[in-house]
Amino acid sequence: MRRRTLLKAAAASVAAPALLTATAGSASAATSLSVRGIDISSLPKSEALGGVYYSTSGTKTDAVQLMSTAGISHARLKVWVNPADGYNNEAHILPLAVRLKAKGIKLLVDFHYSDTWCDPANQAKPAAWANYTVAQLSTAVYNHTADVLGALVAQGTPADLVQIGNETDGGVLWPTGNWDNLDNLATFLKSGISAAKATTPGVRTILHLSNGGTQSLYTWFFDNMKSRGVAWDVIGMSFYPYWHGALTDLAANLAYVTARYGTPALVAETAYPWTLTDKDGFANLVNASSQLTSGYPATSAGQNAWVRAVADTVAATPNGMGLGYVYWEGFWTAVTGNGWDPTNASSGNNWENQALFDYSSKALPALASIGSYRA
Incomplete structure (x- = not known):
């Protein structure tokens, strides 16, 4: 996720099979979800710049300890190749992985x-790879993936799940691996998957798209990748209600893709605002009542109800094929210098009203709800 996402134009023209009608509670749900996660990619920079976090009772507490106390099962960390600000890279995820493992x-x-954000509208090659051939890009993907995952293994903190690309609706490594070059895209994805499997035995690989309620997009992408020999373990979806439809759309697509492809699915990103007010003077992505979902106000209770509803929807995926979900950037509070643009230290954060902390940095109820979920 970054600012806004685009659908592959051709995907919209694919005739999708009849919509399935699965909804939360329509199938026998598991008592728990194996993935109850939070993306905390912004945390190391936040802490370095003075960001602090408090429990619901107002006690200053280590961020990872707060996750552990809440029962969070997974932390999602993005990896850039050579980011301008030096964060979201191997050097910063390694020590954070040690902290996470210590708390289980x-x-x-x-x-x-x-080197920066990737989503359906942005998939720029790393600057160092700009002039690489297809073969060189494939090798670079393999080596970069193997280097990061191998370093995690070497320090005793192997990855449990690995996304090979982020919101890859439009491909990766543009323009060489974009949606008009599906053979190249498949080559790059296979290279990343191969590196993950070679370095981390037992790791589960994820292919991740946005627009989690759009069956035609998933059919187009995964049919094309399957026909080109790409073998994934988990289908990842982003699902934000202000962009991606209704929960019934998500439920239907979860049921559809898990049945069609025989692999489990994961909501790799979701979030919801607890307020529409701004803290840092930089306009938030969700800032108007017209963007809200009926029944889910922009309050701490509304945010809490939303995460519970997403969890219920995933848990109701037929045959236990819904692994769980990840809340996106729950610890990205408004800390000066920790904004959107890694090239600009004065850039603002347009996400603080969807974090899992209020403007006093006190944990909101949704944090505990994510970790303690039971259907």
Whole structure:
């Protein structure tokens, strides 16, 4: 996720099979979800710049300890190749992985294969790879993936789940691996998957798209990748209600893709605002009542109800094929210098009203609800 996502134009023209009608509670749900995660990619920079976190009772507490106390199972960490600010790279995820393992929290590594944000509208090659051939790009993907995951293994903190690309609706490594070059895209994805499997025995690989309620997009992408020999373990979806539809759309797509492809699915990103007010003077992505979902106000209770509803929807995926979900950037509070643009230290954060902390940095109820979920 970054600012806004685009659908592959061709995907919209694919005739999707009849919509399935699964909804939360329509199938026998597991008593718990194996993935109850939070993306905490912004945490190391936040802490370095003075960010602090408090329990619901107002006690200053280490961020990872707060996750552990809440029962969070996984932390998702994005990896850029050579980021301008020096964060979201191997050097910063390694010590964070040690902290996470000490508290029993598993790791989901999210490779962006870029120096900056990747999403359906942005998949820029790393600057160092700009003039590489297809073969060189494939090798670079393999080596970068293997280097990061191998370093995690070497320090005793292996990844449990690995995303090979982030919101890859439009491909990766543009333009060489974009949606108009599906053979190249498949080559790059296979290279990343191969590196993950070679370095981390037992790791589960994820292919991740946005627009989690759009069956035609998933059919187009995964049919094309399957026909080109790409073998994934988990289908990852982003699902934000202000962009991606209704929960019934998500439920239907979860049921559909897990049945069609025979692999489990995971909501790799979701979030919801607890307020519409701004803290840092930089306009938030969700800032108007018209963007809200009926029944879920922009309050701490509304945010809490939303995470519970997403969890219920995933848990109701038929045959226990819904692994769980990850809340996106729950610790990205408004800390000066920790904004959107890694090239600009004065850039603002447009996400603080969807974090899992109020403007006093006190944990909101949704944090505990994510970790303690039971259907």
